[in-house]
Amino acid sequence: MSTPPAHLVIIGAGIQGASVAYFTSKLSPSTRITVVESNPKIAAHASGKGGGFLARSWGDGSVTQELHHRSFDLHKELAAEWKLKSYRKLPVLSVQPGSKKFKKTKSTPNWLDGFGGSTSSMGDGSDTAQVTPFEFTSEALLRSNASVLTSSTVSSISTSSSGDEVTSVELTSGDSIECDSVVVCAGPWSCLASTWFPTINLPMVGIKSTSIVWPRRPESDGVALFCGEDDEFNTHLEVYPRPNGEIYCCGVGGSNYVQDSDLKDYLYLDATTCNAQPSRVEAAKRSMHKMSQTYKSAFPEGPETTQACMRPCPPDALPIISTVPGYKNAFINAGHNCWGILWAPISGQILSEMIVEGRSSVNIEAFDVRRFGVREVQNRQGGRGRKKGSEQVGEQW
Ligand SMILES: Cc1cc2nc3c(=O)[nH]c(=O)nc-3n(C[C@H](O)[C@H](O)[C@H](O)COP(=O)(O)OP(=O)(O)OC[C@H]3O[C@@H](n4cnc5c(N)ncnc54)[C@H](O)[C@@H]3O)c2cc1C
CATH class of the missing domain: 3.30.9 (D-Amino Acid Oxidase; Chain A, domain 2)
Structure with missing residues (x-):
């Protein structure tokens, strides 16, 4: 059995980050959640400017079928529970x-x-619907009770001396946020994770x-x-x-x-x-x-x-819903391509299960970041301070 984290940091206040915050708060009410967002407002990019079209069966026969089915159904349930004005059959x-x-x-x-x-x-309209993504994102964040730190850009992460546990997230401002779990939900900029975690490739x-x-x-x-x-x-x-x-x-x-x-x-x-x-x-x-x-x-x-x-x-057009190899408490939820609004609830639910219980109720093998290769890292060093890859680059970076 995993122990739920005391403080989870989510990088990115788009619809994916918001959904992870919401489902984690439901599964582990004792976990403190901080969402770090580079822009002054939440949903500043695709999660505020995307269409919001939802289709249950359009992914049938592919590895993403379960994401389509379960997330379409979750959208319907959440829209009713949250009384969303922008959700309807379409x-x-x-x-x-x-x-x-x-x-x-x-x-x-x-x-x-x-x-x-x-x-x-x-x-x-029996298996197609819509939701305005800004409404979903703001409602999910509100209901998660997460602290949302806007105008704050993550530049790197720091690890324990063993190098396999994230201990804090570093901001370009020089501030540091201590945490015992981190999820990268930074949309296209999630490729930055391959500079933060030297074990992974994350093409995007x-x-x-x-x-x-x-x-x-x-x-x-x-x-x-x-x-x-x-x-x-x-x-x-x-x-x-x-x-x-x-x-x-x-x-x-x-x-x-x-x-x-x-x-x-x-x-x-x-x-x-x-x-x-x-x-x-x-x-x-x-x-x-x-x-x-x-x-x-x-x-x-x-x-x-x-x-x-x-x-x-990502190059194979599949999402990345994954642990970070070589790290005990780091996760990625990104690259959802043209279905990031549809797949937000199920991705948030899967991440919450991985973070809190160390398991997933959906088979996510096809979405593992390891499909892009795992890098061997020599002399992994932990400790505080900025790193680009495994290299210490000092406070100015
Ligand atoms: C034109 C268009 C129409 C679309 N229509 C649909 C649709 O109808 N249905 C559907 O299901 N999907 C649709 N999509 C896809 C969907 O919008 C995206 O997949 C989804 O919004 C991605 O959400 P996200 O949270 O992963 O990323 P984003 O919305 O990009 O959020 C990531 C957040 O992370 C922040 N961030 C990045 N780097 C850092 C950092 N270092 N530090 C702090 N914060 C950081 C960013 O500022 C951003 O706010 C559409 C996309 C586009 C472009």
């Missing part, structure tokens, strides 16, 4: 590009009154994508659109009307692939530097105006919000 329509006037059918939303190609139902690409949000129209029907690749605009829009009347669109094309060497230099970590591409906003606006005369007349100037954020993608 039917889905496939829309091909084209120039014909859309035909009105039972499954087309009232605002799809412009021009396009054929439409067909992809689901009636951040796929930086623009998204837009149209202003509220309370009468807009709740049907999501998955649009085919449209050569006129180079878009493949995913359109998610939200229960508050906003319409969120991603799939605007032109994403940039940010390599881990840049992520390790903290590129775009300051959310104010991670901006939308104006050419992609224009393309998405024209595509939406073509599909919806209603939106063209109501909002000729375009969307209200334009933004960008990064999808955390």
Whole structure:
């Protein structure tokens, strides 16, 4: 039997970090939890700017099937328990590009009154739903009673003299937070963990994508659109009307692939530097105006919000839900790619089990960080002080 930690530090206040905090607080109420976040606000990146589409059976037949099923069900339970306003079932329509006037059918939303190609139902909402990720993240953090330390960036970790136990997390400010358990939930920047823990490789690409949000129209029907690749605009829009009347669109094309060497230099970590591409906003606006005369007349100037954020993608596109080899009390929960909002509850639950009980109720073999190789470390030294890899680099780093 494992002993629950006295003080858990979670690196990153995105939806994954928030979910780990929530489930750990339920499983071990005596554990003190601190979430360290680089930005002044929680959910500053993909967990505040992602779509929030949830699909139960879309991963069927793959190693992630159990994550899809269990997390979809957990979202439903938590939304009811937390009374989330942004959660609802969401039917889905496939829309091909084209120039014909859309035909009105039972499954087309009232605002799809412009021009396009054929439409067909992809689901009636029995196994598809949505939640606005910011609402989930803030509610999970609130209910976890965690202390959230914003505007605080982790630069390294320190270990015991044996080198196999994390004893504190070091900040760029020079402050140090003592702890007896740590989880890296730093989204694309989780690749930094391979400099903090010299035993691991953690390859990651951040796929930086623009998204837009149209202003509220309370009468807009709740049907999501998955649009085919449209050569006129180079878009493949995913359109998610939200229960508050906003319409969120991603799939605007032109994403940039940010390599881990840049992520390790903290590129775009300051959310104010991670901006939308104006050419992609224009393309998405024209595509939406073509599909919806209603939106063209109501909002000729375009969307209200334009933004960008990064999808955390390991090379095999599978998440990393893992212990850190060679360390007794270090964990990783990152790289959830395009399903990080859907998989947040189950990942948080698995991590809480690993941290508190040393087990997992889901088979997570395929998600182990060891799949990228384990590094042999000579003369592992513990002790306080900043380290880059196994090298002592002093306070200035
Ligand atoms: C355009 C777009 C649409 C998407 N739509 C969907 C969808 O519909 N459904 C779905 O399931 N998923 C979707 N996703 C994926 C989902 O948004 C992400 O997988 C998920 O938000 C990742 O959450 P996270 O907590 O791991 O990372 P993040 O949200 O990136 O959070 C990580 C946090 O860690 C902080 N951090 C990083 N480094 C440090 C450090 N050294 N010290 C302190 N803090 C640090 C960051 O500031 C950040 O706040 C979408 C993604 C994108 C880009």
